[in-house]
Amino acid sequence: MDWHRYSTLGVRHGGHVPGQRDERNLEQASRTVEDWLETQALADPGVVDDADDLRQVGVLARAGAPANEVNQAVRYARQQGWDWAPIALLLGETREQARQRLA
Numbered sequence: 001m002d003w004h005r006y007s008t009l010g011v012r013h014g015g016h017v018p019g020q021r022d023e024r025n026l027e028q029a030s031r032t033v034e035d036w037l038e039t040q041a042l043a044d045p046g047v048v049d050d051a052d053d054l055r056q057v058g059v060l061a062r063a064g065a066p067a068n069e070v071n072q073a074v075r076y077a078r079q080q081g082w083d084w085a086p087i088a089l090l091l092g093e094t095r096e097q098a099r100q101r102l103a
Contacts, residue, residue, distance in 0.1 A: 022092075023062065029089045030058045036086065053077045058090035074102050 033054070040047045054077050060070045070091070077087055088098035 026058070026062045026090070026092050029092060030055075030062065033058065033086050033089055050080070053080045054082045054086055054090070057087055061091050071102055074098075 037048050037051050037054075053073070056073045057070065057077050060073050074087055074091075078084075084095040084099045088095040091098055093101070
């Protein structure tokens with residue numbers, strides 16, 4: 001996976017407000033990441049299929065899963081090459097907040 005490609009979303013966050021973890025905000029973040037993945041798929045069709053580990057972070061965050069489960073999903077997504085930007089968006093945090101809290 002090309003680390004540089006995934007270093008930023010390069011899209012407007014569509015109403016997502018970092019630091020707010022309410023259901024509406026996390027749902028909007030999930031849609032934003034899916035939209036971004038679709039744009040990435042134009043250059044690399046396999047990226048959408050390879051994003052299940054990234055999506056799992058959002059699923060757990062929206063479900064209010066225990067912190068250790070979310071942290072484990074984040075670690076796995078990072079091991080698969082995903083940058084802090086989409087991970088943080090799915091967590092309802094800024095990239096810096098997520099990196100400091102979970103790195």
